[in-house]
Amino acid sequence: MRVLLSTIGSRGEVQPVVALASELRALGQDVRVCVPPDFREWLDDLGFDVVPIGPELRRFGSASRVRPSAEELRKSAEDTVSTQFETVTVAAEGCDVVVAAGALQFAARSVAERAGAGYVYASFCPITLPSDRHAPPPMPWRSPGTTDNRALWQEDAHRWNQLFGGRVNACRAANGLAPVDDLQSHVFGGRPWLAADAALAPWPDQDDPDVIRTGAWIWPDERPLPPDLVEFLDTGEPPLYFGFGSMHAPAEVAEVMLASARAHGRRAIIARGWADLAAADGHPDCFGIGEINQQQLFKHVAAVVHHGGAGTTTTAAGAGAPQVVVPQMYDQHYFASRVRDLGIGAATEPGVPTAEALTAALEVALRPEVAARARAFAAKVRPDGASVAARHLLATAPLTSA
Template identity: 50%
Template sequence: MVTYGSRGDVEPMTGLAVRLRALGAEVRVCAPPDFAELLNDVDVPLSPVGWPIRALATGAIPGKAKAGLSDIAAELTAMAYEAVAGVAEGCAAVVATGSFPALAGTRTAAEKLGVPYVFTSFSPCYLPSPHHPPLRRPGQVIPPEVTGNRGLWDLHAEHMEALFGDTINTHRASIGLPPVSGVRDHVFTGHPFLAADPVLGPWQETPELDVTQTGAWIRPDERPLPAGLEAFLAAGAKPVYVGFGSMPMRGANAQEVSRAVIEAVRTQNRRVLLGSGWADLALIDDRDDCFVVGEVNQQALFRRVAAVVHHGGAGTTTTAARAGAPQVIVPQVADQPYWAGRVTELGIGAGHDGPTPTAESLPAVLEIALAPETGARAAVVAETVRTDGAEQAAKLLLDMIGRSGSALSAG
């Protein structure tokens, strides 16, 4: 199993790894070195790949502070290839997700070793479909002659080819493999897995792509909440949780964001629970209506809060929905605007306009999330969220492997 990404990319793979092991399979995970402790806790071996992801995301690696994904593509492709080629020989399958250059290196390694390869997406919006457009790139200008979703996805494929085609094919040539055309579809394959809940992130069937939607890959978390957090929760009414996970909130000052979100929640006469995360949220005063936590069992915590304000990662969205907690999503990048839209459409919360919450902008969406009808709707949707996605995916994989793996490696 391979991913190069943040906690939101690694946690679902851990959920699948645990289920595969329970069914008797041997599992190894290639992931950034940041997640050694997470994988060690579930006794799954880690093969580190690439730079520490938090250091890369926050600009702490020399020479990479201003590098975009296309700028580091060649290095990351080679890193993923070397990591996977070093451990995957003789494996029954390689399951991969995460950043595109790492995926390309992973597929190349699997091809070189003759091991079946399965691409997985955690969000429907990443997969080409006539039913929805691709994610809009920052600053992207759509030519006026390009209309309709199919045309937009064709443009997306051209963009991916321009960004990564030469890099991927140069690497393939260096290890004796022929070039490929259409690198996006080569990496995504024609038979991807979609590890998203069918209610939260539904897939509409299309003849262009044979998608297997398993449900989200959830790892049951049995950790108790810290004693200090338990004491805070017991000391008053349910707080509003605010945390942005693995988002460093670039371009925004941590102290300013902390002040904005705390003041906004206080306007609703609610207590505040901050998840420090990569945004480094922190207390702004010594009032007892606010508490800060680090990495914590969100599955247990979100059942005990009035609402969850977060960045809109697929995993956090699913965890909050499963807990029946109304949501406010402050989308930063990637698929996060998609999840903000889904939460709004389902009536279980609201999306914030723009990536930077302020004391002026946040109260309006908080009012929506804290309204009684939103809470009631969130409770109804919570009952529909599937919890068996990892088990379903594990069984499918083992069944495919048992049938010689031909279904896994088909284009």
């Protein structure tokens, strides 16, 4: 069987896709991946058939970027849909099943439908799938004062149709397909998958047969830590890790991070990330790193301070590290709440943190009882979600797009 795995997100979306691709390949399946060009070299090195989609994500967005106008948003939405139809159509050639993972997957189901292939949509966070038991992720268009979950999901569905539906239906018509009335339901399909850890990010209705819960897709990272980082770790008490991943934080955030670590008498490891944070230079109590094996590193730090992406939150939870989540957007607010509610860390207010706010949150995360809960919780995080998903895919293929 040939499977196309498609995502257009950052590493937090791509790495789980790599986990599923690896499991499928180990089971003898032919796998192709469609991902942003930022990750092509990495996946080429892993031996996967890669089709890049769109421009590099890293060069988009910054803390100082002017908010786009309505016309710019409309054009960006239409261009995104057109690019997906063009690229995913090529990537899906000869494939039996298309798996669309993560947000903004507007073309994959239509491409699968036209090709007669099976289709699966997979989410990495429960609140990105509709349910009367939770609200959708925060978005700029929210109606003030609306608290009814069903009304909020209806508002989201309307915005999807408004922003993306016209171009989706134009592309469907060009491919001989009938229009869709509800784009959101069309993308999610009848039985979406939730690729999130059941303990960390559970589906709110445990008896719901319409959401397939596979567990988080965790790629087993076997890369060793760099020798100079190992030396830094070995020369004192466990440091604090700070990283915002693909978020474009202002450069001064690195100094804020270092100040909060020093307030607790701790050393700091600062991940440069896509913001190119560089405060580590010249500070003996601070170590700057690039892309690295977080699964290994997080076992050796006193706490993990991060933006709250699904991948980083799950990795820190699995490593037993206390967390401080500084949410910026979308599902990160959910993971901030989960870390706080589970008692395995703390969270700050959304946006760019102050040194005072980070220092206060770290005071909570570094408490012995929080560290103990984080270590105990690690045993609940299952590492086999990608294997479960791969075997389920094979057992139910060929899948319909219903």
